[in-house]
Amino acid sequence: xxxxxVGVSASSGSPGALRMAARExxxxxxxxxxxxxWTPPRAPGTSGTxxxxxxxxxxxxxxxxxxxxxxxxxHTLGVEVECKLVRGTPSxxxxxxxxxxxxxxxxxxxxxxxxxxxxxxxxxxxxxSCPVLIMPPSQSNAQ
Numbered sequence: 001x002x003x004x005x006v007g008v009s010a011s012s013g014s015p016g017a018l019r020m021a022a023r024e025x026x027x028x029x030x031x032x033x034x035x036x037x038w039t040p041p042r043a044p045g046t047s048g049t050x051x052x053x054x055x056x057x058x059x060x061x062x063x064x065x066x067x068x069x070x071x072x073x074x075h076t077l078g079v080e081v082e083c084k085l086v087r088g089t090p091s092x093x094x095x096x097x098x099x100x101x102x103x104x105x106x107x108x109x110x111x112x113x114x115x116x117x118x119x120x121x122x123x124x125x126x127x128x129s130c131p132v133l134i135m136p137p138s139q140s141n142a143q
Contacts, residue, residue, distance in 0.1 A: 002030040005098045007106040013072040021105040032081040037093035105133045
């Protein structure tokens with residue numbers, strides 16, 4: 001079965017992108033896969049080279065983020081779809097998860113608060129193996 005992949009921001013929940021991806025998946029008779037990139041948080045006051053004095057429980061944090069993703073998708077769409085929380089940068093995760101997809105849907109960059117930076121959007125358009133639909137900010141939160 002073919003698939004439509006949608007990138008879901010942890011901060012905004014990407015409701016417009018989710019709804020558009022769901023419509024596209026239905027039109028294409030494709031599976032909808034909601035994807036979010038995840039990196040474990042660093043302990044306060046630690047550099048990237050030294051381990052924190054107290055290790056964070058990354059398994060618990062990952063499970064919480066995975067549940068938050070599922071909850072956001074169900075809240076937006078009203079139905080369950082496949083949700084994938086993948087460890088890595090948004091660029092690597094979205095490029096990897098969209099391999100073999102019919103379509104990748106993401107929100108447009110919205111300045112510094114957006115998880116989809118202009119460079120990420122540019123990278124996705126030029127490096128993915130499928131068409132990319134970038135939702136304009138005016139449509140990102142539209143019902």
